[in-house]
Each structure stands twice: as structure tokens, then as C-alpha cells.
Amino acid sequence: METERLLLRAPRLNDAQAICDRYASDPEVTRYLGWARHISLAETRAFVKFSNDQWSRWQTGPMLAISREQGVLLGTSGLMFETPSHASTGYVFARDSWGQGYATETLRAMVDLAARIGVERLTAECHADHYASRHVMEKCGFQQEHLLKRHAVFPNLSPDPQDVLLYSIAPPSR
Numbered sequence: 001m002e003t004e005r006l007l008l009r010a011p012r013l014n015d016a017q018a019i020c021d022r023y024a025s026d027p028e029v030t031r032y033l034g035w036a037r038h039i040s041l042a043e044t045r046a047f048v049k050f051s052n053d054q055w056s057r058w059q060t061g062p063m064l065a066i067s068r069e070q071g072v073l074l075g076t077s078g079l080m081f082e083t084p085s086h087a088s089t090g091y092v093f094a095r096d097s098w099g100q101g102y103a104t105e106t107l108r109a110m111v112d113l114a115a116r117i118g119v120e121r122l123t124a125e126c127h128a129d130h131y132a133s134r135h136v137m138e139k140c141g142f143q144q145e146h147l148l149k150r151h152a153v154f155p156n157l158s159p160d161p162q163d164v165l166l167y168s169i170a171p172p173s174r
Contacts, residue, residue: 008066011051011052017041064076075093076091089123090124091106112171122170148166
């Protein structure tokens with residue numbers, strides 16, 4: 001899948017080192033994520049295996065966001081199915097990619113993909129204090145549904161459950 005500036009595709013095993021180096025092991029990048037930052041390449045390889053399993057099951061899943069111009073890995077996004085008509089999405093980008101509109105471009109692509117494949121409800125969650133992520137979701141038409149108090153652990157912040165904002169959008173039918 002392509003956008004104006006990005007190639008979005010499934011991760012491959014030979015992407016593991018770049019995934020680990022570019023964003024998965026960076027403490028600042030992973031601060032507000034629901035998964036622990038990667039300490040070893042084995043953790044990143046496990047993510048790639050998980051991604052392949054999702055693609056086998058649903059014909060979609062995690063996707064890498066790669067610069068079309070330079071061929072550099074910038075981050076990741078994708079669709080994760082909850083049911084055949086409900087998927088969730090999210091995104092994470094390497095620090096040197098922040099503030100350049102890549103998250104917005106990618107999230108819009110996920111909304112478009114969801115519409116093309118018949119998703120009726122697309123959700124995304126973020127830590128209540130992650131203002132940049134909230135802004136991206138709202139720019140892309142997501143509406144805040146709920147504040148989920150003490151809903152999820154963000155292992156890179158604290159072992160205690162944190163407040164989460166649930167956003168959703170009904171992708172336009174195609």
C-alpha cells in the first residue's frame with residue numbers, strides 16, 4: 001500500500017534489526033506504548049512472527065511505514081481485527097520522523113484501508129497524557145468515546161494501570 005510519501009507493507013524477518021534500532025528499543029519513542037521497549041533483537045523477531053501470524057489469519061496486520069523517497073524505515077501502523085467488522089489501529093514512529101505529518105498520513109491510510117475492506121468500526125487508544133497522539137487521531141476524524149480510568153499498563157511508564165482514551169471512527173463505506 002502506498003501513500004504520497006510512504007510505502008506501507010507487512011514486516012519481514014530481515015526488517016527486525018531496523019525495527020529494533022529505529023524505534024522499538026528507543027525509551028522516548030516507546031514511552032506511551034502498551035508494550036515494553038525491546039531490549040533484544042529476539043523480542044523484535046517475536047513481533048515480526050506475531051505480525052506474520054496476523055497477516056495469515058486476517059489478510060492484514062501490522063505494517064511498516066517506509067519513506068518512498070529514501071527507503072528508510074520510519075515507523076509502524078496497521079490494522080488488528082477484533083471481529084470481522086471491528087478493527088483497531090495505532091502507530092509509532094522513530095524520533096527523527098516526529099513532527100513531519102507521517103502519523104497523520106499513515107492513520108488516514110489505515111482509515112481508507114479499513115473502509116475498503118469493510119470495517120464498520122475502527123478504534124484506537126492512547127494514554128490520556130499523550131497529547132500528540134490525541135491530536136493526530138482528532139485530525140483524522142476519530143472521536144473520543146471514553147476515558148477509561150486505570151485501564152491499561154504502559155510498561156515503559158509505570159507498572160500501575162494508567163488512564164486511556166478510546167477513540168473511534170466509522171470508516172465511510174466504499
